[in-house]
Amino acid sequence: MTDQPFSLLRNLAKSEPSSAERTDGKLTFVDALQEMGITSVFDIVRRAKPAFVRELARLSDANGALAYENARCYATQIVRLYRNQLVSSGRTQTITRRTGVRSLVDIGPSFPNLFKENWDLFCKVGAIEAKDSPAAYLTSLYRFALEELENSTPETNRIRLDDRRPDLKDLLIDQQNTFTPVPTLQIVNQVLTKAIDAYVDTVEGDKDKTIYQLVAEKKHPFLFPYNFHHQQITLGLGGKKPRLGELSYRVSLEVPATTAGTSAYGALQHNSAIAQVMMSGFSPEQQAIVLAPALPLEPPPAKTVDDVQDDQEDLLTITRFFKTHYGVSYIQGAANALDSLKVFIEKTGLNSNEVEAVLAVHNHAPYGSPNVLSAGHNAIEPQASAVKYGACYVNGPSDQQPLGLSRDDKGNARLINTSVDRFDRLQRMIRLQRWMDIPFSELDTLIMAVIRSEGAENTAAILTQNVLRALGTYRYLRSRYTLEPEEFAAFLHGLSAYANDGHLPMFDKVFNNPSLFDTPLVLNGSRFYLNSTDSNNNRTLAQICAGLQLPLTQDDLWPIAMDTRELIGAAPQDLIRNSSMISSMYRQTRIASVFGLAAKDSRALVDLLGGESYRKKVVTGKLRAAADDTNVEPDILDILMQLDWAVTWLKDTGRDVATLRRQLGIDSTQAAIPQSLIDQLNQLATETRDAALTAAKLDLLNLPAKDNAGTAIDWSGNVLKTLIDASGLVMAQALSLLDDQTLVIAAALEAKLKPINLEESEKAEVTTRLLEFILKGYFVQHRLMEGLLQTNAGLPLDRSETVMRWAGSSADTFLGPLLSATADAPLSLPLSAPGLAVIDALMTLVRYAEANQQLGLSAQALRTFLVYPQWLHATLKTPLELSLTSFYLLDRYRDWRDSGGHPETALLGYLSRANGLETARASELAQLCANLLAALSGWSASEVLTASAFLTAHGGIAISMHEVDWINRMHSTNALTGLAANQILNATNLTSDSEPELWKNVGIAVMAANR
Template sequence: MAEQPFSLLQNLARTEEPTSERTDGKLSFVSAMQAMGIGSVFDIVRRSKPAFIRELFQHSDANGDLAYENARCYATQIVRLYRNQLVSSGRTQTLTQRTGVRSLVEIGPSFPNLFKENWDLFCKVGAIEAKDSPAAYLTALYRFAMEELEGSSAESNRIHLDVRRPDLKDLLIDQQTTYTPLPTLEIVNTVLSKAINEYVSTVEGLKGKTIYQLVAEKQHPFQFPYNFHHQQISLGLAGKKPTLGELSYRISLEVPATSPGTNTYGAVQSGSNWAQVMMSNTGPEQQAIVLDPALPDADEPLITQFFKNKYGSLYVSGAGNPLNSLKIFNEKTGLPGNAVEALLATGIDAPYPSPNVQAAGAASNPDDHTVTAADSAKYGACYVNGPSATAAMELGLDAQQKPQLLNTSVDRFDRMQRMIRLQRWLGIPFAHLDTLIMAIIRSEGEANAGHVLTENTLRALGVYRYLSQRYSIEPEEFAGFFYQLSAYGNKGRLSMFDRVFNNPVLFDTPLVLDGKQVWLMSGDSQSNKTLTQICAALGLELTRESLWPILIDTRDAYAGADQPFLRTLSMMSSMYRQTRIAMMFALPAPASRALIDLLGGESYRTQVVEGTLRNTASETPNEAPSPDILDIIMQLDWAVSWLNETGRDVWTLRRQLALDPSEPSVPEALLDQLEQLAKEAREAVLTKEQLGSLNLPINDDDGTVIDWWGTVLAPLIEAHGLVKALPLTLDGNVAADLDTLLITQLEPVTLEPATKEAARTRLGEFLFKGYVIQHRLMEGLLQSSAGLPLDRCETVMRWAGISADVFLGQAIDAATDASLSLPLADNSQELINALMTVHRYAEVNQQLGLSAQALRTFLVNPKWLHASLAVPLPLSLTSIYVLDRYRNWRDNCGQPEAALLGYFILANNGGTTGQCDAQLASLTRWSTTELANARKQLGGIAKAMHQVDWLKRMQDTSALTALSTEQLLAATELTSASTVDEWKKLGDAVMGASR
């Protein structure tokens, strides 16, 4: 700059010595301009005057105010001189040209004609170089930040823009970058990632790790760990989509109806345990923190590492733990002071016992020391204090009168960090979360004497999260599903026991748990009062049908069948558990009990009464664990949804399955009808006399007398003369089936072929006529008494295990011995029972809308419904469910029923994989590729209806989530042991499906 012979910069300030370095350490004005990066007066006026003066003062003692004013003057003159010397372009402006008639007349003098502006020197509207464009605004903003804000003072603690956003100075401004939207989060991630990568490259133990690995492994601050791919999956499956874990239940290979009493519901690639864990919405690193084993007391290096990793704190053995300071503890955990009170159940969060639960009525705690422990060790802070005889933690003051945590230990700090993290992840208040966790721990019993968090904890939290979103249940209510209701309250709230049983108080006297006996039938006033209070609190009726089954189940489980019911917290909590589960599913308590019994019998009812959890730690990989209450609740959720979807109720279903024996009412009209049926049946039987009219050969070719009635027809006609039932076949051709049997029977008879053929024809017609007549009688009876269509009578009877010849024979015997009238004789009662059985099967058939051919097909081949079914096809929960899914498929596939049955024939009779896939894809309106990918999970062709049903559920779930079948199966395979690549692959797939 000093080499220039003439420069305006030299004239801006007073005349100085030509040397660039002054004796006082200051630079000359021109050298200062060079140091400041200024090359013209325009560089000066772009800056604000104060900023220019301040920066110039750091380099030179020249008059900055005078220099700035002179620069502004020169810049103004240059701009004016430039504009005055501009010449027009000479081009005619398009906008001034006229067209049409107007073009014949000269415009005359105008500004565009006289002063032809050179518009090429101006910016077009919207150009990024225009001074009102976004680029100009951002440039001005950047210059303002750099010169005005950062140059306003020389404070050393300022974080400059070049440090905050080092990428700004390198950004390219063009048409694309200016108008392309860029999410702020992407910018933040880019800037932070660059800085983090630079730091990681300098740390030996972190080199080569990605940012996603770093944030997933980091455990402090408590916002970490952060699993990016798990977060992708959680966000992508939010809203109305099924979450991770819930997917396993939607596409479970078996449902409770097809595997009653087992734990297979929810298992696809992994067991149902993992489905429940995944529903907790915790990532693998979070699960690892929850399930980490407790710290050994003597391992000092491990303890030091624990505090560094979990709390970011330096722990020195023998020295005071800095985390005992409430201020430091709050800083390290991110908790405010009042939250620490909630964590420790002290101060305003201190609990208080219910006055209505006396010592005799409260069940003994598993730990003897808690009988005399502080209330906070019984409610609100049970888990963080642990099963220790040491006094409960609380807040106090140190020697300097500063707040600190008292009675702490390494184990308690470990418990607190787990508790704080769980509270952050789940959003449940500390007191409620502690109640829920301790209910789970105590439900495990002696298997968890150390009161540690186990897989059951995550399972229960997953099921709670699912139920709370679906049915709006509170944590303390859910805790009652595993253990006793809490007898403690805090912050002005009633205890959970009082909220259930004493809100409001009946008879002006609360229900007090004193451990005394309650009699069902004694009639004493105190027992009656207690029973009435229980009914009012739990929504029961004081009847044998409503209260008695629940109360007796509870008494048998906790006291014994020969013992009375007691007013104890354990028994009251059990009754609450049974009724609250029913209420959650919008079922009356007796109906809920009946449904539980339908799904798993007495063992299921006992599980619900006691609320116990199995010991998952003792399970082996090849062992099929027995269902516990969590599994039963999920199965109940499925069963209630299915019943509501199909318009069924549990009582009708149990009656159809003959699970609740009852004495059928028999109207006189029905008895008269059966009397008439017996009369007509006697007239329709085949006799020897009728056979004799057929003119059959008396002797065979050897001269031996042929016993047509006693030998040839004996296997085909029963004692009354009724044609016996034929073996069921797919085509159901009676004449052909009779002919086949006759060929076998006539095989030993030596007659000329023509003679034998004629005899076979006559016998066939003889039998066919009798067969048709007796079936017409049964069709008339069932049509009038059960509303059963004629074409379905035979198949429904055969399904019920009864045939026309057997029933008509019973009717003949009953009418012969005595008239069919009330009271019924034994054989008459058997006849009525047989008819009622057929009515049950007919009702199911009508409800399912099964055609005669469909029912015949599945009677002949029960395994085409489910692999566990065999001949004869039973009327069971499994068969009803699978037949219902067949009905649903038939009604919604848009194809004739013959096509559906034809598929099963093809699949079970040598059809190739390609043929079966193509036909099933057409029937399900699904792509062949997707169907084939899903079918691989079955291990072969889908040969049974329950396999087709699984494929249809896969199809529905794929449509709901926009995930392919391979991605859905991958989602059900994820566990905490899955690799990062497996999580990443599914996370990317879910994000892609959400766009």
């Protein structure tokens, strides 16, 4: 090296030999400075003194402290000299006072004249090169971290800044990256991705995989697997938006009202079981871990060559499992590393208290209820242990002693009674607890309730799709209602007789807390009866009612108890104080309270949705077999989701279960018949007789007795028998869209007169007389019926005809039996059988009239759907009955009409066009109908066309109210989530088997909808 650059640096320390390296292995002072990258005294003073002294001592014997102080002195002098050169401009200032014109020129003392400033050394306030700019602050922090923090102490295990943020040293500081905000998460992802990519390049099998693939496939530590696109969807559909699975229910093509008694609700592109699984919130990789096949048993010593090969495959599977799921090596015959509590905690991320909780030992050991005796149990034993409560699943059905904790000879804590299968169960349980955020004991109770509900279909106690279905359904219900895990577990199996952590067992919490009687309710297997005078029996009933919060009446307790007695088994049984029967009664009443219903209303609603079959499923709580993909029979989980829909619909429309069942004719009311109604019917019968078109009145028309051929004409017989019945009542004609009955009757009369051989003029005269005759009778009869319905049901006059037709009746159909019932004497109480039949017919008309009033249907709308019931739903046929399906779809029509504000002719006109009553080319019909429906629904035509294309059965056209309602629900889901129609359909098509590209597309769409 030359002497010039280091002429000043040489003076910082005493003179030394000039050789670069001395015999003692140390460098000279100047060479040490060069090794340290120091070229001036300013490089020295930029460093912290301790760091400089320490680093210099490593290279040289020179006095570092003296050198640092000398460098600081030199630096101070240099700075002062530099500043002195800038202080004065060197111009001699005039001190004489100027006068006259010279005084007007500013050449006296001023800042520019006194100081020779270099303006290149200055910058604007806030500029990136300013001493107080963010860049300067960042540079200062960076230098401080490198020189003072990292070099402060000689620790070898320190993680340096270059390891934490290797990108900083290459970071270009410019205007854009200085003042552009960057999310911290983005920086973290970039740094980690770069480091991971560098590592992955060294692993042969992972070289071509993306970072998202790697974190999705990784299973250890337990915070993995992480599916980025699933997380996008979960966050994007958070808050009040419907989540995955729930979307399928919102846009389900069928609802419980349209397909009662089936599991079609929730099925769109997949069955409803998939929707329930997706509601769990688990990614495909998480589902795969939960549902992965159980590990093979640890192979014993092989006896044959084939056994050796099979054992090697099993051993390879076990070894791979422990490496991927726990991050430990498995060696056959050697102690499992996970038996050490320290290793187990390290690999699972649990703390010691959580380990005790998952094993249900020590502070979390279970205890049983003193009020559940052995005779009161059904499928479980009364002795409390970890295999009965808290850790049933992780211990499995093995005869081995339950998992526990112990200490070895050296005092190290270890897990005992472990096995390969139990470690597999433990990792599944730990992951599920973290994903669901439910305490271990409550989660175990819920899981075991599912397994026990499956019964003989799952004797191995493995996790099946039903577990995911139950977790998904519970997570959905918990987000909408107040529901605890053990309460939900009782929906599937029974009330737990055990507890831990100082809690009461679920049975005692329901029936014996607080204790309202001198003795608690004890499950001892004894019988009890609904009708008994025994004091102990009555106390049992009172205790049950207190726990279930039911009045002790025949309207409240009796239906629940009788359903339990009749439906809990294959044959009726006596009521017994055991776990299954008491749990069944609790299940029925708690389901009711979850949905805000009285127990009798909940039972009535369940019966409305699926009849006795549904009531039996609620009584037993049994789940269908998970392995049977062809079994679409609904179970308790499907019923819960259908109840949620029904309660929501009833609440939104302001209806109640009892009124709905009465309107549908399922339940009848036995009200007393007032005398005023009897008098009204007698008066109606009198007026009807006066208005009847009798043969005597017909003779007054002076109709020709014979035709031109001399053949006698039987006017009251062959000619008018299809128009006027034997009682003289005008018979109802086939219903059509034509509202003018004059034209309908005229057409029917013309058809009957056409074969009669009369002169045209004479036939025209006869036609006129008969038409006036028949119409007069028709209008009088209908005025009588209109008055009757208006008086008893408040029905507007113009709707009487269509309501009577809807009820399967008409003026002649009702008035005929009335005339027969009053032929011998007026009606009087008590009524005879014919009189009761008239009252029943009137009550049916009133019921239909009330339904029409509540639905707010116009005469034209009801007439249209009576003529074309398939315009409501493809399964409905003529005549249209008042059923849950028709009532619901008519209600949807009313909602469509009222919410859109469009004239009714436009709505009915769309259905007419969609069903082809108005001609249009098939190629243009779909687009035309989409345009019409878009205008009526407030959605864009392109979105309506996309959604309608899903309805492939009708060429992509919504042809019924059922399908129009689906389009409207798609529209409301679009407004709620911001997703387009095709994106909603893609989201409902997601399953654990879907391609990653589909998950990615939906994730991007959900994120875009949130911007």
